[in-house]
Amino acid sequence: MSSGTPQSPTVAKTEVTVEGECPILAATFAYWDNIVGPRVCHIWAPRCEQPMLLSDGEVTFLANHTLNGEILRSAECSAVDVKFFVLAEKGVIIISLIFDGELKGDKNTCALSIILPQTELSFYLPLHMVCVERLKHIIRKGRIWMQKGYNIISVLSSEIVPIMELLSSMKTHSVPEDIDIKDTILNDDDIGDSCHEDFLHKAISSHLQTCGCSMVVGSNPDKVNKIVRTLCLFLTPAERKCSRFCKADSTFKYDTGLFVQGLLKDSMGSFVVPFRQVLYSPYPTTHIDVDINTVKQMPPCHEHTYIQRRYMRSELSVLWKAASEEDIAPNTDTGIHTDESFTPDLNVFQDVMHKDTLVKSFIDEVFMLKPGLNLRSTYLAQFLLILHRKALTLLKYIEDETQKGKKPFHSLHSLKTDLDLMVEGDLNIIMALAEKQRAGLHSFVFGKQFYTSVQERDVLMSF
Numbered sequence: 272m273s274s275g276t277p278q279s280p281t282v283a284k285t286e287v288t289v290e291g292e293c294p295i296l297a298a299t300f301a302y303w304d305n306i307v308g309p310r311v312c313h314i315w316a317p318r319c320e321q322p323m324l325l326s327d328g329e330v331t332f333l334a335n336h337t338l339n340g341e342i343l344r345s346a347e348c349s350a351v352d353v354k355f356f357v358l359a360e361k362g363v364i365i366i367s368l369i370f371d372g373e374l375k376g377d378k379n380t381c382a383l384s385i386i387l388p389q390t391e392l393s394f395y396l397p398l399h400m401v402c403v404e405r406l407k408h409i410i411r412k413g414r415i416w417m418q419k420g421y422n423i424i425s426v427l428s429s430e431i432v433p434i435m436e437l438l439s440s441m442k443t444h445s446v447p448e449d450i451d452i453k454d455t456i457l458n459d460d461d462i463g464d465s466c467h468e469d470f471l472h473k474a475i476s477s478h479l480q481t482c483g484c485s486m487v488v489g490s491n492p493d494k495v496n497k498i499v500r501t502l503c504l505f506l507t508p509a510e511r512k513c514s515r516f517c518k519a520d521s522t523f524k525y526d527t528g529l530f531v532q533g534l535l536k537d538s539m540g541s542f543v544v545p546f547r548q549v550l551y552s553p554y555p556t557t558h559i560d561v562d563i564n565t566v567k568q569m570p571p572c573h574e575h576t577y578i579q580r581r582y583m584r585s586e587l588s589v590l591w592k593a594a595s596e597e598d599i600a601p602n603t604d605t606g607i608h609t610d611e612s613f614t615p616d617l618n619v620f621q622d623v624m625h626k627d628t629l630v631k632s633f634i635d636e637v638f639m640l641k642p643g644l645n646l647r648s649t650y651l652a653q654f655l656l657i658l659h660r661k662a663l664t665l666l667k668y669i670e671d672e673t674q675k676g677k678k679p680f681h682s683l684h685s686l687k688t689d690l691d692l693m694v695e696g697d698l699n700i701i702m703a704l705a706e707k708q709r710a711g712l713h714s715f716v717f718g719k720q721f722y723t724s725v726q727e728r729d730v731l732m733s734f
Contacts, residue, residue, distance in 0.1 A: 282331065283424070284314045287432050290521075293317035293439040294391045296325050296363065298431050299334040300424065302372075303380040309338035313424050315431050317439075325363075330386065333358070337367035337382045344369065344380055349414075351407050355399075362389050366402070370410050372417040383410060383427060385434075397512035398441060401528035402434055404553065408583065415590045437526045444523070446503050446514040446531070452648045455501040460642055468634065471501075473566040474559050476630040477623045478502050478531075479658075480699040481568050482554035482707055483510060487533045488542045489561035492519040495533040498561055502531050504651060527551045536562070549619065550579050554706075558620045567620035571699065572706050573713035578619075627696025629658070662704035665690060669716065680716050 298315040311331045325333075337354060344352075356365040367384040374381075383406060387395055409430035413423045452458050456471060478485045483506050489495040496516045503511045510530045517523060517533030525534060527548045536542045540562075549556055555569035569575055633654050640646040668690065672682050692698040706712045 282311050282314060282327065284316060284327065285424075285428065286316050286318045287435050289317045289435050289439045291439050292442050293435055294387055294394060294442055295435050295438055296386045296388060297330045298386070298435070299330060299382075299384045300427055301334045301338055301382045301384070302374055303338050305377075309335040311335070313427075315428070315435070317435050325386070333361065333363060333365060333386055334382070334384055337365055337369075337384050338380065349411075351410055353403055357389065357392070359389065363387065364389055364392055364395070366395075366399070368403070368406055368410060370414065372414050372423070373420075374417060376420075394442070395438075397509050398438065401437075401513060401526075405430055405434060405527060405551075408551070411583075411587060412590055415587060419591075419593070433524075433526070436524075440518070440523055440526075441515060444516045444518055446499065446511045446516060448508040448511055450500055450503055450511065452504065452651065453643070454497070455504060456497060457501060457504065457637060457647055457651065458642050459638075467564060470564040470566065472631055472634050473623050474498065474557070475502065475505065475634070476627050476696060476700065477557040477559075477566050477568045479505060479630065480571075480623075480625075480696070480703050481557045482572065482703045483530050484552060484554045485531050485557040485559055486525060486549075487517075487531065487559045487561060488536060489533075490536050490540060491561070492517050492533070492535060494561050495535065498559060499531050499533045505655065506530055525549065528553065544620070546619065547582075550575075550582055566623055568623055569619050570621065571713055571717075572703070573717055576714065625695035625699055627700060628694050629697050629700055658700065658704055661690065661692075661701045662708065665692075665701050665705050666709055666712070669712070673715075676715070683716065 295317055297317075299311055300313045301309055301311045304310040311334045314327065314330055314334075316330075336358070337356065350370070352369040354365075354367040354369060356367065358365065364387050365384055366387075367382050369380065369382050371378060372381045373379070385402070409427060413426045416423050416426050474485075483502075485502050487495050487498045487502070489498075499514065499516055503514050506514065513529055514531040515523065515526070515529055515533065517535050519535075522535045522537065523532070525545045525548050526532065534542060544558065549569070555572060555575045557569075558567045559565070570578075633650075637647055637650050637654075640650060665686065668686055669680055670676070672678075672686075673680050687693050687698060690701075692701060702713060702716070
């Protein structure tokens with residue numbers, strides 16, 4: 272591929288060491304210069320087993336392409352526009368986030384872009400929203416850094432590098448779209464062979480209650496990955512592509528936005544839950560420890576979203592109040608930086624409080640079927656179909672009761688009675704499935720977003 276734009280000698284470049292094969296060709300930060308037009312400010316290039324396929328000049332040419340036509344951009348100052356370019360003639364795809372920021376005292380249109388080969392399109396698409404949401408928040412932090420006259424590159428690097436590592440790990444350890452039930456616990460002759468029945472019941476039930484998001488932690492990679500496969504049976508094929516096995520010879524870090532991920536404990540047998548990354552996940556998460564057979568879960572969606580937004584605002588507030596770059600590191604993964612108005616509860620994982628009948632009946636009945644045949648796979652497909660139909664029925668029920676959201680919802684007791692969801696665990700499972708189809712459903716049904724789990728249970732008891 273030939274370059275149409277010469278490489279500027281002033282463009283800084285950071286080489287990122289990535290283990291294995293990195294599907295990203297390069298990441299760039301560029302801005303619109305009123306004199307020379309699009310100008311690349313920084314390039315991140317992976318250093319891995321696969322050599323870089325683009326020269327610096329070619330990367331600059333592609334980065335310039337993302338800013339052409341943005342000179343007349345009219346958007347709110349805080350808006351971040353996501354552009355997706357497929358350049359077949361160049362054999363690449365470009366994901367570009369366009370935003371306004373201050374450089375050298377002037378307001379500029381900026382672009383943070385990721386460049387991948389076109390051959391990686393099907394691999395990247397399921398992970399698109401994971402990457403975009405993480406980049407959007409780092410841009411919010413970067414805009415504050417730019418406003419204060421600090422170097423935005425250090426802030427952007429704190430998320431660009433982990434995303435390169437994430438995509439590299441997903442290239443080799445992502446869960447396949449199709450899972451054979453024979454490789455999961457659901458194919459065992461006896462549930463007691465691999466794990467206790469109560470543990471499996473809690474794990475699957477909590478997994479469904481937290482919208483299919485779970486982290487599986489343990490010391491034995493084979494045992495961890497078997498639980499990962501089992502939980503992924505309850506996800507869609509696209510969601511499985513956003514799930515990851517653990518790696519036997521090294522420990523992956525927890526990555527925000529994945530549905531199911533296996534994580535190994537360190538040599539001391541411990542695992543530190545990364546508070547910030549877990550809180551930034553779009554859905555609540557279930558924590559499963561296969562060594563001690565424990566299952567814990569985060570609060571429901573509406574409370575999770577409320578706490579998450581408070582933490583985000585608090586984190587940005589601290590950045591804004593910082594007197595210098597040394598006052599606070601741009602990467603806050605190692606610590607919790609919040610202002611005085613918000614004290615986060617670090618004990619975000621709670622015991623699974625609500626029993627259910629849906630998963631309990633499924634586990635009791637699926638192990639009555641003969642293993643090694645397709646009967647259990649068929650029964651699983653039928654169970655998932657029932658859950659999704661119940662979720663659609665719940666959505667339709669709420670739409671009818673509220674005239675499609677025009678009126679508040681006051682018929683929770685009637686809904687539970689009419690849809691046979693009187694057991695709280697059953698209601699939580701169906702609500703979680705419905706939430707994935709209609710974001711914000713929890714907040715709409717339960718009213719005020721700041722209800723804690725205890726307060727929520729008190730409200731439910733009053734109906």
